[in-house]
Amino acid sequence: MVEKLYFGPAGVPLSSPKKDIYNGIKYTYEELKLNGLELEFTYGVRMKDEAANNIKEYIKDKDFIITCHAPYFINFNAQEKTKLENSKKMLYESAKKTYLSGGISVAFHPAWYHKNSPEEVYKKARESIREVINKLIDENINIVIRPETMELKNKFGDIDEVINLSLDIDNVLPAIDFAHLRYRYNDNSIEFFRKILEKLESNLGREILDNMHIHMSGITLDSKGTHKILEESDMPWRDILRLLKEFNCKGIIISESPNVEEDAVRMKNYFEKL
Template sequence: MLIFGTAGVPLTAKDEFKAIDVLKSLNLGAMELEFVKGVYMKEDYARKLKEYGNGIVFSAHAPHYINLNANEEEKVENSIKRIIKTAKVLHNCGRNLVFHPGYYLKNNKEDTFNKIKSNTQRILEKINNLKLNVLLRPETTGRTSQFGDIDETIALCSELEILPCIDFSHIYARSKGKINDYNSFCKILQKLEDNLGKEAIKDMHIHLSGIEYGKGGERRHLPLDESNFNYRDVLKALKDFDASGTVICESPLLEYDAVKLLKTYLEL
């Protein structure tokens, strides 16, 4: 069973509490707290949100100002602090913590992988020491300058025994439109299962939206129907694999496209 929701507060809501009312009225069951510009929420607020949500699945997206492969140690430390700050808030209302691991800069892929793996391990140890009940999920990224193609993401998760956030729109944009059909999406899901086990299919966290790409991959998110991204085949592949978890809509049309995804999924 997949639960559908929005990346942030729906367009027709003024705050997170009103967001819950909107989501429930639309039969949506999830909301990702978007801390992409900074962690603005207090822990007490998050606790109240969970209580009011009464069944809404909350996740969080860590700030975009993160690079676990930065050359300057200060930037790495600040990146780790931002993820831990996100984890402290999320601990009070949800479980899945999504983050973009970093950029290659001028380093080769192997060195980048090893450094990001080492720094992600440091984060996992801090989360464990603080007894925070969150699951760290590195996201598949949309730009070729970013660490996080599907193979790197799976390898990182395999070595650290964690699970990913699979952003199919990013994968499509990063491939410059080549990965965009049912068989391609099935191959990704099979690769997930083969490398990370059945749990990776039964406990998924997914991002979907329309998307525009250029030479370097992702440019910007678009409404579903203003993009050539084949979200219907993604949903069909997920249904045929009997995938469970959360699908977060990152379209600019948020709840409208989240409902479109839900309806499409139910009609398959």
């Protein structure tokens, strides 16, 4: 269990002289003075076990958290059996490599609705996620699996769906993407974000507030929900950080802004002054 909020970039910082993940983590910790990083498996899990072990060795005596983002190709409502099985494999491989790296948490986009009802997709996603988690448990891979709140309404992943998955399946908690929530519900008021935290606590208790996996960025209100730099967006990120402080939230905030490390540093510096 972590004892504070950590901050880090999504992937290797843009300013890192060396672009491999090991040196990206070193640069994040030693030069940027950040205390977390998200492994970006978004286009495939290609990390070798040796690389994962090297990361674990580096962070073992440091106050530093590793998470990951599993591939975008995951879709637990895939209509073809091969794609569904590949989705399970990608989530499993993401979790395994993250665990070998000393990581604690795996965020992923759960599914598309396609032409199915939300109820049908929920049952299908729940079955697949449970299957992956049972395999991880059998292999003594202890890691939290995080269905993410999604931005587009044709994607599975509203706040209630990710909460219900967390209630139904062991080792599952939501990944809270505040920009996605702002887009999906078309609300960027402080009252809206307060209600999100209250809903999380009322359904999942202190466990979720003590173990948050958060994505933060600005967002464009276009057809795709394109990420923006915080200061160029209407995201009330300072208000959100103050809310997280008020609710005594712990865990990690990952910057997904186009200037990933700059916004991570900006948020960390602001939060530490609260």
